[in-house]
Amino acid sequence: MNAPTSPHLLQPTGQGIGQRVQRKEDQRLLLGRGQYVGDIRMPDMLDVAFVRAPLAHARIHGIAKPAGCEAMVYTMADLAGVQPILAASALPGFKRSVQWPLAQDKVRHVGELVAACVAPTRARAEDIAAGVEVDYAELPVLADMHAAMAASTRLHEDWADNVFAETHVDRKLAQSDVPGHTVRRQLRTSRQCMAPLEGRAVLCWWDHRLDQLVMYSAAQLPHINRTGLAECLGLDQGRVRVISPDVGGGFGYKGILLPEEICCAWLARHLRRPVRWLEDRREQLSANANCREHAYDIAVTVEADGRLVGIECDAVVDSGAYSSYPFTACLEAAQVGSILPGPYQMDWFRCRTRSAATNKPPILPYRGVARTGVCFALELMLDAAARELGLEPHEVRRKSLVPASAMPFTNITNKLFDSGDYLQAMDQAIAALGWDAWRARQREAHAAPGGRRIGLGLAVFCEQGAHGTSVYHGWGIPMVPGYEQCAARFTPDGVLELRLGAHSHGQGMETSMAQVAHSVLGIAIAQVRLVHGDTAQSPYSTGTWGSRCAVMSGGAVGTAARALAERMRAMAAVLLEVPAETLRLQGGSFHTADGANALTLADIARTWYRAPQKIPPGIDPGGLEIVVGYKTQPDTGTFSYACHACAVEVDTATGQVRLLDYAICEDGGVLLNPLIVEGQLIGGLAQGIGTALYEEMPFDAEGQPLASTLADYLLPGAGEMPPLKVLHMETPSPHSLFGQKGIGEGGAIAPPAAIVNAVNDALFALGAELTACPASPERVLAALAAAQEARA
Template sequence: MNAPTPREHLAPTARPQGIGERVPRKEDQRLLLGRGQFVGDIRMPDMLDVAFVRSPVAHARLGAIHKPAGMETLVYTMADLQGVAPILAAAGLPGFKRSVQHPLASDKVRHVGELVAACIAPTRARAEDIAAQVEVDYDELPVLADMETAGTSDSRVHDAWSDNVFVETRIEKGGDAASKPDTRRYHRHLRTARQCMMPMEGRAVLCWWDHRLDQLVMYTAAQVPHINRTGLAECLGLDEGQVRVISPDVGGGFGYKGLLLPEEVCCAWLARHLDRPVRWIEDRREQLSANANCREHAYDIAIEVESDGRLVSIECDAMVDSGAYSLYPFSACLEASQVASILPGPYTMDRYTCRSRAMATNKPGILPYRGVARTGVCFAIELMMDAAARDLGIEPYELRARSLVPASAMPFVNITGKLFDSGDYAESMTRAVAALDWQRWRARQRESNAAGRTKRIGLGLSVYCEQGAHGTSVYHGWGIPMVPGHEQCAARITPDGVLELRLGVHSHGQGMETSMAQVAHTVLGIGIDKVRVVHGDTAVSPYSTGTWGSRCAVMAGGAVGAACDVLAQRLIGIAAGVLGKPAASLQLIDGVVKEPGQSGGMTLAEIAYTWYRAPQKVPAGVDPGGLEVVTGYKTQPDTGTFSYATHACAVEVDTATGKVTLLDYAICEDGGVLLNPLIVDGQIIGGLAQGIGTALYEEMPFDTEGQPLASTMADYLLPGAGEMPPLKLLHMETPSPHSKYGQKGLGEGGAIAPPAAIINAVNDALHALGAELTQCPASPERVLAALAEANRGNVGEGAQ
């Protein structure tokens, strides 16, 4: 079944503000003029600030906590937080081990920065002075700072566990594992670095108790306000009606703001206990050294290919460093479970075997950062494909073309059971390679390398597919304790003809106020300046699992469209009664209900006025539901949509200094029908910047004692505008048959492919020197180390 194009949903007149138009973002007017409202902008009378005492050691028994004399009532420990339950994020997968995370440490501390005590004062500076005077007795224990060591150690992060594995997943698919005579085997040990997410705004919390409603009110910089409400209610022993979570403007998320924080639980308890507003604003050192990380994977991976380059099999043993605790709500199973199911990427093969483990270590827990496990698995499989291409002496795009799922096979069920909805992966690769002008760069590479220069050119590419907007069956299968269902939209037309859309998802940079208004305009013909998108408040928005997983354009967009469809029929029904005409003879055209080809009719504002202010004109028999509806939407089937792209790049590697410079970059992506191509461009370019950071700069290292070694922005490197390469960005639009308008989730895609493409280009540049990188980021130190290793004759494994 092919999805209808958006134009089939339109009334006969073209919609210049509707789906597919490059409409500038509505929200930028206030945000760029400094009129946004973030948690840090909100002040309340009699407000207290919180500073936390954080553990300076990675693993220790917690002894006595000595409060400074005369300040005992200003310092709170877990023993003071009576009635507060621990945070539990337990997956449903067989064998998953639970971790008990107290909001303030109870028996042990398990990573540097873990909360030990909360100190309150009228200002943050005074609260920090109090925190500095708190003395804590630590009985230090052996530290597990590396996931591979944790797998064989006798020490335990959690005393009751038999090992340090949260959960293990195995998938075995395909036939006889015996190698064929005409195949070659390639084996590598690959790693991705641990990273910090870097939204412009850190986490922030402000809580107070509303006695009139007997309700906790929490302002928090969060992506998943309803999920935060659920978690808070569980920890504090309240019913969910006693908790109201408000997320105002949020300055970026990327997954970092998709969890329930122990700081939130502490502030909520303190606000109720003290009957005063309580606030905590995260500083950058806290964020870097103490709070959630992402993306530390290890792959022991081998592939087999035939002599012409066709992929035959993948064998992989993967680890994900999940840190000390399973974070609420996604749990420690999310990345590792996904690794096993999505590692095959967009390729066909005969056999597939993967074992994946989520390891517990003495580090902060991990969260699903933009791209989640896809960035790691793309890095793993794409580096292996290039290794095979180099050994076989063929171009990497020629090798991939032999194994990409063909367009003629769509819809396609891959070896792990993923249902690819639509697309042409090979065409995307062909266009990206052409946009980069691959052969011209090859000629420049030959010329440069022949001259014996220290600056060598390399070419690389990577292909990926991104499952977005996936739902109940997928997340239940991964064991996620929070399973998404229908996404709902509450839509109503006010008496003056303004459309209000209330959504459970939340925007933290995606331009949702604009794109959702465009969907409404497509259905109702209402100007987007007359559409108000209300979100981020659990008191007024429908329940939702929030913004993550590239789901909003598909799920929330579908819900908005479904709600507006219902409103359109009700508008026509009211107008038909007032005009005395059969409803079947009327259409909604450019915001006017009328007979096609005729003048007159009733505008939306006139219909709304009549319904609310002049109901005597409305005859009996009109739908009594009026101009307010709540309806839900999910894809059918709810296995999600699959966007995809090819990234191709040219780099220059200075073999004297190890510096890598991006020379040129091309992307050809397919996100189905684009709701707003201008916003899509911004999403992809922003994701590319983050992917460049993963490839070349960003790393959160820990020493053997579990101490973070990049606790300031001087140590944790980020790409800036000067590191962005020239970019050619191309779009394909293959509609998804599973979504309402053919759109696909693509919010994370820009960040998935760059590490693989860039490291492949670096390896292409260094291949003639016998050097190869198997880890990112490709820092100057790693490049020089790879060259030194090659000079010693210790090159990586080739064909076997």
């Protein structure tokens, strides 16, 4: 077990760990000096437009290329040597899907790639694509996940059914002698599209000198993309270089290998010209990966005082047509069975999950991954139980939240909670919201004439971040994280270069990693440079996902900085002619015990590189460049957590929901930079509000997406953000180097549960209840109509 570093061992300045330092990268990003894939131009470059399937399920009987443009149109038959995307899981019974980069014989969702058209401009390529004629024979469409599991039609002909995999969990810790009260609901979360400011983007070219494919891609996992790309193209990985420049938001959407990437790479090698594809918003909304379509048939059993006795759940996740590389089609459903119990104690837990295959785009993990769905399911059930028992929502949770005295705590699914005080977080959030005062306002509002009602809601969750080798190996996906490495070196003029395999696409890593290095070495953060996003320059990494960068990359940087400090201490001792153990490192300099002499780290670097004659034998010949690896021990991850509490107003005439007030109390362990953490929380909250109230990608019975523009797919804006109070608790994790915990996804996990709970609280006296999100005006009015009909 790694004990967190004691604060007194870190450099006590205004730039290190725990300081609210403005982000270094914002200087260039806010002035328009960032470099995204779309900013990169190359001589003789071709643009690609894809022919995409207009049908959700059909045989392809023929493809006719437009006359005179045959050499500019490519089908799967033309892509010699290209292998399909295979994202297989080691879960028992998993069925493998075969996804060709361009459809071969059959299409399985609207928007699937059928042909690639190249031209000097995107407009010309789109004109050529419009002239391609495809002869389709329609097949029955599987647009509903429950119907798909029972259908005789097969999405993949060699499968026995339309289920990627099924999992079962059955745990019993105790037998309660007190009769319990069981509450059952059928709950759903709607299918969503992710909406980063920058869509996916690819630019490929062939480096003749190195005989190497170079791919610029707006990707979160450049090393993983390289692995998948090399496998599909039949190249060794040394002949593939993936560069992720500035990336305009990821959220999981940029975490999978794309068929478009494979096509552009093959075309660049075949044509010996740079080839580019920039995703437009219609492609992103109507054709590419979705997320978060879950269905829960769930029951909770509670005692009369609200204590949670047990959970029984049958969960189905709509995984779409294919298994996405590298996370597979089953990551969401497989996690449901392990994380549904959340931060609560209980006597027993039973859960069955299924990953259904349908004629929709494949799913991928979106910010919060399965946690948003399971938090929605469990927290709605706890509120439903509280209403039936006549208790406040926080009274029910208080009976079963894991207490601080029990930490570290192994829960019913063997999750090891490292540290924390969940009850205190809930109490602080409730107090910050002013729960009792809002209850008084609620009573006044409901006594007044009119259709405006006030409701209060809360949600508590824990987030496992910095997942390690054992966790992902257990989930059976083809991407298993190991040691996160940092290559650190001083340049001859004293600049510290940090090379990381993880990638920053909004997390502020250029600043927070510099703060970690500063805390160890005392070097000014302006003198620390982060190099990342390039497989040719950075150590191998599984990339940025799962709230892991602060813990894993921060741990690697801290460990590398310590190792460099010890090497430089030995050099300073020789140059100052004093014993190494007497030197004190502070402010970027080694000081002698009497304070009479000092040597800066820049002086030592200059000596090593420019005056090596001063370095005697016996000094480590590795010099001022070092590669170290880091992972937490144990590697089961760190557990951040939070409570979200909110007040809403529901207009029963229009169904509109308005957020009146919002409070968050979170515990991310030792915060590397509270300012960046708050930015992550606020951004996550905005996305969570979208999930709760606005965002939905509906499909009709023929598998056609019905929200292919931002006029139809609603996103929250600044005007939808409520007044917000953010409180921090900092319970250090005993598993990480500085006590930090991953917190990048937490802001997006709880809002759907907290907000819909508040809506249900507002409507309770009217007999109405929502069991799905988003809580759109249509759903609110439908719930009110159903309640009125039931009363009639």
